[in-house]
Amino acid sequence: MASGADGTDSVVRDGDYVVFHTSDDRWNFAQVKRGNRVSLNSKRLKVDAVIGCEWGSVFSLGRNKAELIREIETVSFDTELHQLSEELHTVSNGAEARDENEGAEAEIDEELEVVREDRHDEAGKVSLKSADLIELAVRSNVNFEGKSLHARKKFIMRKHARLLLRVRILKPTGRTLCNVYCDRNPHGILGMRLDTFSLVLTLANVRADGHYMVMDHALGLLVGSVAQRMRGHGKVFSVFQGSTPACVEMIRSFNLSAEETNSIRHVPIHFLPSVFQDAPDDDLPLNFATARRDPGSATDQEQRSDVKRARLLDGSHPSRLTGRPTARRMKYWLRAGCESLIIAARHDALPLVHAMLPFLASSGNLVVFGNNFQPMAELQYALSCTRSFARIQLHETSLVHHQVLPGRSHPKMSELASGGYVLSATKLTAS
Amino acid sequence: MLRRLRTKIDEPEDAAVTESVLEDVSERATVGHPPVVAEGDVVIVGEKYPNISHEVVRAGHELQNRYGRFRLGSLIGKPVGRRWKSEFEKAGKGACFVNVLAPTPELWTVALQHRTQVVYSHDIALITAHLELNAGSVVLEAGTGSCSMTFALARTVAPHGTVLSFDVDEERVRSAQQEIKLLKLDHVVKVEHRNVVTRGFPESVVQHSVDAVFLDLPDPNNVIREAAHRLKPNGALACFSPCVEQVQLSLQEIRGSGLFYDVRTVTNTTRQYLTEAERFPVPDLGIDNQIRRGGTCAMAASNATTGGAGKTDHDEARAYAAISDDEHADPEMSVPAVGRKRPRGKEASRAVSNDTTDVTVALPLEYPTVPLNSRPHRDMKGHTSYLTFAYRIPYLGTEENTATVS
Numbered sequence: 001m002a003s004g005a006d007g008t009d010s011v012v013r014d015g016d017y018v019v020f021h022t023s024d025d026r027w028n029f030a031q032v033k034r035g036n037r038v039s040l041n042s043k044r045l046k047v048d049a050v051i052g053c054e055w056g057s058v059f060s061l062g063r064n065k066a067e068l069i070r071e072i073e074t075v076s077f078d079t080e081l082h083q084l085s086e087e088l089h090t091v092s093n094g095a096e097a098r099d100e101n102e103g104a105e106a107e108i109d110e111e112l113e114v115v116r117e118d119r120h121d122e123a124g125k126v127s128l129k130s131a132d133l134i135e136l137a138v139r140s141n142v143n144f145e146g147k148s149l150h151a152r153k154k155f156i157m158r159k160h161a162r163l164l165l166r167v168r169i170l171k172p173t174g175r176t177l178c179n180v181y182c183d184r185n186p187h188g189i190l191g192m193r194l195d196t197f198s199l200v201l202t203l204a205n206v207r208a209d210g211h212y213m214v215m216d217h218a219l220g221l222l223v224g225s226v227a228q229r230m231r232g233h234g235k236v237f238s239v240f241q242g243s244t245p246a247c248v249e250m251i252r253s254f255n256l257s258a259e260e261t262n263s264i265r266h267v268p269i270h271f272l273p274s275v276f277q278d279a280p281d282d283d284l285p286l287n288f289a290t291a292r293r294d295p296g297s298a299t300d301q302e303q304r305s306d307v308k309r310a311r312l313l314d315g316s317h318p319s320r321l322t323g324r325p326t327a328r329r330m331k332y333w334l335r336a337g338c339e340s341l342i343i344a345a346r347h348d349a350l351p352l353v354h355a356m357l358p359f360l361a362s363s364g365n366l367v368v369f370g371n372n373f374q375p376m377a378e379l380q381y382a383l384s385c386t387r388s389f390a391r392i393q394l395h396e397t398s399l400v401h402h403q404v405l406p407g408r409s410h411p412k413m414s415e416l417a418s419g420g421y422v423l424s425a426t427k428l429t430a431s
Numbered sequence: 432m433l434r435r436l437r438t439k440i441d442e443p444e445d446a447a448v449t450e451s452v453l454e455d456v457s458e459r460a461t462v463g464h465p466p467v468v469a470e471g472d473v474v475i476v477g478e479k480y481p482n483i484s485h486e487v488v489r490a491g492h493e494l495q496n497r498y499g500r501f502r503l504g505s506l507i508g509k510p511v512g513r514r515w516k517s518e519f520e521k522a523g524k525g526a527c528f529v530n531v532l533a534p535t536p537e538l539w540t541v542a543l544q545h546r547t548q549v550v551y552s553h554d555i556a557l558i559t560a561h562l563e564l565n566a567g568s569v570v571l572e573a574g575t576g577s578c579s580m581t582f583a584l585a586r587t588v589a590p591h592g593t594v595l596s597f598d599v600d601e602e603r604v605r606s607a608q609q610e611i612k613l614l615k616l617d618h619v620v621k622v623e624h625r626n627v628v629t630r631g632f633p634e635s636v637v638q639h640s641v642d643a644v645f646l647d648l649p650d651p652n653n654v655i656r657e658a659a660h661r662l663k664p665n666g667a668l669a670c671f672s673p674c675v676e677q678v679q680l681s682l683q684e685i686r687g688s689g690l691f692y693d694v695r696t697v698t699n700t701t702r703q704y705l706t707e708a709e710r711f712p713v714p715d716l717g718i719d720n721q722i723r724r725g726g727t728c729a730m731a732a733s734n735a736t737t738g739g740a741g742k743t744d745h746d747e748a749r750a751y752a753a754i755s756d757d758e759h760a761d762p763e764m765s766v767p768a769v770g771r772k773r774p775r776g777k778e779a780s781r782a783v784s785n786d787t788t789d790v791t792v793a794l795p796l797e798y799p800t801v802p803l804n805s806r807p808h809r810d811m812k813g814h815t816s817y818l819t820f821a822y823r824i825p826y827l828g829t830e831e832n833t834a835t836v837s
């Protein structure tokens with residue numbers, strides 16, 4: 001598959017996944033292929049235009065608001081927008097509010113449309129300059145005589161946001177994808193806010209050459225991020241329940257290189273208890289079908305899709321049957337132990353910890369993310385009772401964004417009130 | 432010490448899984464086979480939580496603390512991640528233990544020698560995520576301070592990446608260099624004595640060659656343009672400043688330069704909880720019909736949460752009964768339970784964070800059957816600051832080639 005995020009490629013290639021970040025702080029991502037679209041600010045935009053563009057490039061919305069148009073950015077667009085809003089602040093602060101005048105808004109609306117039409121040059125680009133907007137703002141002071149100061153400011157800012165909406169294309173990384181999910185589907189990643197997400201990776205001591213066992217119910221955000229951080233050096237054992245590896249799609253959206261993809265190994269949880277015994281069929285590829293089900297009872301179709309999926313996962317190794325390692329090799333890897341166990345589960349984590357604990361190396365870390373406090377506290381206490389852990393810590397972090405401006409600094413409202421809890425503990429071995 | 436915890440074993444190709452390799456597997460690939468300690472290694476010594484320190488292992492040296500005397504030489508050749516017994520038994524107390532652990536950046540941050548204010552792990556985590564670091568990134572840091580951030584940066588970018596760290600204080604630079612050597616990170620980290628405000632970054636750091644810049648010094652605003660010149664397109668900048676006035680100056684520079692996008696300032700506070708099997712005291716009101724714990728409601732709830740962990744209603748009831756009996760017998764009912772241990776049979780010595788009790792026998796992981804109490808840890812280190820993040824716009828312009836580095 002296309003790989004644009006291996007640190008060397010500077011332009012977006014056909015087939016890459018791309019994160020879109022708007023100037024009003026909305027996030028989304030999409031695979032860029034001719035004809036594909038991305039939803040942004042309730043519009044479905046064609047993504048073709050970003051192919052071949054440098055990562056970090058800025059786009060405006062075309063005249064019909066259905067496509068992205070490349071903008072040349074020699075001075076940061078964010079700086080321009082900031083200056084504009086500061087100027088507006090000054091201008092609109094200068095006027096006093098008087099009685100209401102309902103007709104003004106429609107009037108301004110019309111004027112803005114005219115300005116916008118005027119500013120479309122032949123290429124169809126919107127080239128509205130800050131001076132024009134200031135002018136408009138001043139005019140709006142006249143036309144707005146009746147409106148309250150607050151209403152007027154709100155109105156002007158809204159117009160600006162609409163006219164000046166910009167979209168920046170970013171590489172999919174743990175940070176950008178976490179932002180995408182927090183914005184669009186926090187439930188999908190268990191409400192794991194960027195602060196808790198990063199705490200999980202740090203407490204798990206993620207680094208090159210490490211082996212990590214991950215149970216990821218956060219759509220693969222953790223599995224992908226660990227693989228990306230290690231850059232193909234080391235291994236991520238992605239443990240899944242059922243018979244099909246989890247979150248394959250999300251992992252692909254990291255644009256991982258072949259080595260990075262290859263560092264991710266999918267392990268069915270029912271395989272774990274058998275790791276310490278050798279078995280006659282150890283030289284066969286790892287069996288993803290659940291142990292409880294009679295292998296013969298799996299329908300042809302199920303098996304086929306299973307095989308297809310596994311190939312998909314491991315496209316870099318077409319020569320290996322279904323892309324899976326042999327059971328023997330998987331046992332060999334797992335017996336060596338992992339630096340950390342990472343668990344972010346939709347349900348109570350204690351049984352998972354119990355199943356995965358034998359694979360945690362001495363002095364390695366157990367890191368569990370959870371959204372509910374009580375089960376985490378219970379797990380914390382249960383771990384202490386085993387006498388096999390040092391430094392059992394239950395963390396909570398709170399991330400607050402701030403507006404910092406002369407005389408106007410204040411914390412901003414946060415979108416996710418809680419980012420969840422993180423439990424960490426260091427394994428001790430009796431000796 | 433970036434050595435892996437597992438024994439490094441050469442991995443066989445499937446096709447090459449021969450008899451001899453298999454022997455090798457069964458012989459060496461035992462679970463949790465941790466590295467063994469060697470002379471000169473750094474180990475972390477965990478005492479009663481949250482006390483922690485670090486030691487350099489030297490045969491013949493001793494560690495003395497309130498748990499007794501420990502011969503450092505006795506660690507050599509043994510794995511980390513275990514309890515370490517003191518040399519003599521304290522009268523009536525038996526032998527004491529401390530935990531000996533591998534030096535991760537997170538443990539180092541709390542065990543290091545403070546020369547300055549340091550960045551703590553929850554902030555380090557957020558900074559690392561924002562800087563989008565991976566194994567191979569090139570990072571500039573100023574100032575080095577106590578090496579808390581430096582170690583964490585090194586861990587993430589090793590083995591192919593680089594951390595170039597600068598500090599204006601010669602003494603701190605020397606100490607940092609020694610520690611980096613002890614931690615066996617000298618192939619990843621270079622610490623240099625330099626005033627980055629007056630002299631900028633060295634010429635050897637070519638323009639647009641670094642992935643990330645981290646600034647934790649009193650006036651980061653004076654280094655921001657320098658940083659912009661060194662950052663690659665989309666490279667990340669992070670500033671750590673305790674005062675909002677300082678943040679304001681930095682933001683003026685960041686925005687004024689017109690070279691950064693997605694500029695944001697956040698604070699990230701942390702809190703840690705303790706969970707203990709001790710209950711908030713239930714007062715004896717001395718009246719009939721007093722409401723008590725362990726009623727049918729509490730039992731139903733408790734059965735539901737333990738999800739049938741093998742305990743019968745009968746066991747459960749007895750556990751509760753035992754506790755409430757004791758509660759009645761307690762004459763100090765009005766004393767707050769905080770800090771008071773309420774040992775209950777098997778769970779007696781199991782209070783959270785009791786790292787130094789004389790216990791060596793591991794017990795199986797089970798759902799707790801006693802009522803639990805959690806509260807925030809009161810004296811947890813959670814120093815934080817304003818964190819400001821920004822990213823270099825991809826446009827590199829032409830005027831920059833002539834930009835002066837004073």
Ligand SMILES: C[S@@+](CC[C@H](N)C(=O)[O-])C[C@H]1O[C@@H](n2cnc3c(N)ncnc32)[C@H](O)[C@@H]1O
Binds near residue numbers: 574580597
């Ligand atoms: C708060 S400490 C950094 C702590 C460090 N981040 C840590 O986590 O251990 C700030 C350091 O910046 C250094 N410093 C101050 N001004 C500097 C300058 N102009 N150039 C380089 N370093 C400077 C100080 O000597 C001090 O050691």
